[in-house]
Amino acid sequence: MPSAISGAAHGQVHIPSNEECGIRDVWKHNLEEEFRTIRKVVQKYHYVAMDTEFPGVVARPVGEFRSTADYHYQLLRCNVDLLRIIQLGLTFMDDDGKTPPGYSTWQFNFKFNLSEDMYAQDSIDLLQNSGIQFKKHEEDGIDPIEFAELLMSSGIVLVDNIKWLCFHSGYDFGYLLKLLTDQNLPSDESEFFELLHIYFPNIFDIKYLMKSCKNLKGGLQEVADQLELRRVGPQHQAGSDALLTGMAFFKMREVLHTHDLHFELEAPVVLFPYLLEHTMNMKPSVSRICLLSRKAYIGGCPPDDSVMISSGNGTGNSSSSCDPLTSSSYMVTPPATPGSPERDGSSLSHLPCMFFEDNIDHAKYSGHLYGLGTSFIVNGTNFHESNGETNSAS
Template identity: 40%
Template sequence: MAEKPIVVRKIWAHNASEEFSWIRVAITTLQCRWITIDTEFPGVIYRPTAEAIRSNDAVEERYNVVKKNVDELKLIQLGFTLSDSHGHLPDFATEFRYVWEVNFKGFDASSDPHAPESIELLRSQGVNIEKHMAEGVNYRPFAELMYQAGLINQGMNWVTFHGCYDFAYLLKVMSSGQRLPENVENFYSKLRQYFGRFYDVKHMAKFCEGLFGGLDKIAATLQVERVVGKSHCAGSDSLLTWQVFTALCHYCYSTDYLLAEVSDVLYGLQSVTPLEQKFIPAMYNPYLEHRLIQMPLYNYGSSLSLLESKEVTS
């Protein structure tokens, strides 16, 4: 039986309350405790030095660059994909499965700082900056809706790809626009306070031989296809990130022990991790690539259900 097609549900100011009521149903009734996020924002206006990019000892410097960018720039779009521990996306007994894309009001390309090439890229992918200004969701009501829907809950498990900016922007919005913590230790502390357990797919891919590059490249290596939307659209990218995450769980992190080893770390904001200190053979062999078959979407075994945090309450 063919899987139901996936639809990206677009959230604007006029339908935000209704959409988040459905999201609450997905979390509390359908037990969707896994949320994969992607953000779109106005690029970066500060960059780390070449030495900071290479050095394992420059975590604070890299975090400081993230902080300076996020403190000054504004979030444009947030995509998220919800799933239960069996990999099922919510369908609400309809003919479709759903992911979401929140379109924010706040960024003004005529006056707010941004990287022009990043805004041009977003426009080329269909992001309507002017519509965002007229019809987008304000940050404060969005934060309230996140709480009401049950998304900010220690029982949730969050997934992202190269997620330092994703979580930094989300933390900024959820904390009423406050500036980010002054150091990376306090940043991680805030993330754990708000979001519970989290996984960064790019960090996970480091330990799998033959997997490197951006989201699309890693997806292609794993023969994971984008099934809806375009790249650099937050809803579509969140879904592809979830697909890649589940593929990694299937091929590289098939036990709860291995998956736990890479939790709560964001790519680029880590020193040497316990997993890197051990001599572990690569968990993915490119010479076996011919054995990879197109697996059903979200087929990954039992490790996710074993690792779930405490129960989500309504």
Template identity: 40%
Template sequence: MAMSYGAVMTRSVWSCNLEAEFELIRRAIKFFPFISMDTEFPGVIFQLDPAFRQPKNNYAMMKANVDRMHLIQVGLTLSDRHGNLPTFGTSNRFIWEFNFCEFDVTRHLHAPQSIALLQSQGMDFHKNRSFGANIMRFVELLMFSGLLCNNHIHWITFHGAYDFAYMIKVLSHRFLHMQPLLPPNLGDFLHLVKFFFGQEVYDVKYLIKFCPNLYGGLDRVSKSLGLDNSARKSHHAGSDSLVTLHVFKEIKRLYFHTDDDLKKYVGVVYGLEMF
């Protein structure tokens, strides 16, 4: 169950192979502790007036959206500190794309333009509904894989607030017996991000604030850095997680020459900065 683009294979994960793929991940994480994550979800239905954008308001608006909607996909790219991906003894390199069954496009809230965009990129919502993994089982396996509550793991996102929010909603429901809702305030949310994802969290969208001439979304930043994304499948969580890793590696090489340079910006989620 893999789709090839270049030398990287996307391991497409459904209900039928969820356990087997986590077995591979458990084998890999000791050697590949840098985890780049991307998610696909049904868009944003509540918008915030730009005049009121500040962390607490941004969080309240995100909570209003995430509380009412379902995750569609999670992409994970595992790498070592040099950017190498797991090969499992083959000539290919592997990333993961998890597909979930909870979202029903015929009855659940969504932003129509976001759904149309995902469909134009090949998303099959009927297939996800029929064959996707159960997200509660996914977070159980994620919790016991060694990826969470582990300060040896480095988590990398691009504009990652919604990525973390959808994960926190399900993780806190399953393991902290909370309602399947985000916590009421931003401070509690950021505490849960640190609790589940550890100390080493990097949001590349925040990092580029300190990189001259870099701005915009993932595509623009990647292009500005001269990265080759000819094989990228835009708006596919697996592919986007790989591009996020490549951007992180390149800005680290160009702008943050030591780990200490980067440490100044650890643990900050773009748009939710609390200092």
């Protein structure tokens, strides 16, 4: 494998590309070709390690919740419904943890427009620093509908012989379900798990399995370091993170077997942190959604305090204000008619009731809380200001 310092003698540092690392970048022009390859690979390699990259967390649910798990799910749901996936990484391994010859990992790069789509600036900065080029995503990114159609016929979903490997993956599977169903996530957590079990019958979340390893703590990179695993490719890109997830799973299995500890390979679907708190008959109690600032807005921020968000074009229309929470909270948009043109990936019209708030900028979320995968932080203070027109983030 090429060294990251091979050019140091000439004053240059060579950073291996994804292709040199065995990670295949997939864009709209080679999507069908790569799925043809995947359909062949999956016939022998039945373990699929998965990771996603997404534009952070921009909203939190407000209301009364029946349990901590209920709140966690509603937090996940409102953000997945609002936002668009940026990358998906899939790594294929056999029963012994060996990867296919040539490419072992496919990194799918989805269409994402910083001028039109909602995001958290801190998360975008993190992804840009990891090497993600958003201009290329805007021009050459994969259409989610086309991807979903090919994924449905790929032989890796809706089948019992595929074992999905992940790390703290509530959001990851939330975005995958949104892609596959072309719908918002169910309002009821039990319906979410029912759908999850249909599309992904066997899921193994390393964060949950770490409960059997007293000395393993922290995020994916920390766990990999403790297991003495070497990362391949750039951190905070979905392909590299998926590959490291698969490596960590099989290393953990090796360690646990070595120490005669039981490692259950036919476990039910468990997504950390929902585990024991999930109640099948629980009814959702969330009544509204709060953005982590009025500045959290598609392509910028609304032109004034009283706004109605329509479709993803960065414009706002006046609406009646209401104040159940603070003096600066405003109701936004009634639900749109199902199947209306406004129902696209960036539309907010499907939300039942949403409020902008100024006084919750202190709220912070870490990348490894509540299943956030590898997209870290958002404090609601770093969204671009604008006069109501869309503008690109730098």
